[in-house]
Amino acid sequence: MNLYLRYFDSETLVSSVEEAIDFLSSIDEIGMNPMLEADIREYAASDVFYPKRYKIRPRVYFIIIKTEAATMQDFKEKRALHSADDGLKERPAVPAVLKLNEVRDGWYEGELNFKRVLLVPGTGKFQYRDTLFVAQVRAISGQDCYNRIVDHLRQRVDDRSQFPSAKGKNFKFRFLGDAKPLKA
Structure with a gap:
């Protein structure tokens, strides 16, 4: 499982939590601290596949998304989407x-x-x-x-x-x- 991180124009696709924390630590405005680091580790270890956003200041956030994509291009082209039903093939829900x-x-x-x-x-x-x-x-x-x-x-x-x-x-x-x- 890889992690996609984005803060304004800064974005990356990493394969470990340590790489994600290193990326966020390199951005001064985020202000990495032990509580934020622990929360990111908990999110990465959980079964939750929803994107997670963290508030930096009013109306300013960075996001983390879990993905199966191996490269940034695969992620951008949505080639490795995680399905909510984990492979169960059913008729798509009609709105x-x-x-x-x-x-x-x-x-x-x-x-x-x-x-x-x-x-x-x-x-x-x-x-x-x-x-x-x-x-x-x-x-x-x-x-x-x-x-x-x-x-x-x-x-x-x-x-x-x-x-x-x-x-x-x-x-x-x-x-x-x-x-x-x-x-x-």
């Missing part, structure tokens, strides 16, 4: 926004958690309550499912109720199956 807009005519089950305005009987005041609404609708996409559910609720709840975004964690949907074509 939620793409699933939301994927056109697939049929039946959907939509689950919407929204803030509903309700009257508190004893006080006569109104309050927001988290309300879960689940419905099965015929739609052409996840977004259409969301729109149909929200349109339905807007006709039946107080206008001050708040609906979450279709892209957020408070709306979930799943495709139930194809719809049979309507006969003319």
Whole structure:
């Protein structure tokens, strides 16, 4: 495992923690100290593959990235990327926004958690309550499912109720199956 280090225009690819510490020690602004050295050694020994950044002063950082690249050119051309699944070949994850807009005519089950305005009987005041609404609708996409559910609720709840975004964690949907074509 190699380490890529960068501080502004100064960058290097090293094969050991000692080389990394020597590189950072050569930059006066970084101010290498025993605590920073220990933290860099701990990061290099860990199983964490996320880049690590260290604050030098406000809005000034240096970064360390673990890589399998043998040369700087390989690193720059992203030839030795570390995969998060360590070699498991699976279908790449489809972003939620793409699933939301994927056109697939049929039946959907939509689950919407929204803030509903309700009257508190004893006080006569109104309050927001988290309300879960689940419905099965015929739609052409996840977004259409969301729109149909929200349109339905807007006709039946107080206008001050708040609906979450279709892209957020408070709306979930799943495709139930194809719809049979309507006969003319």
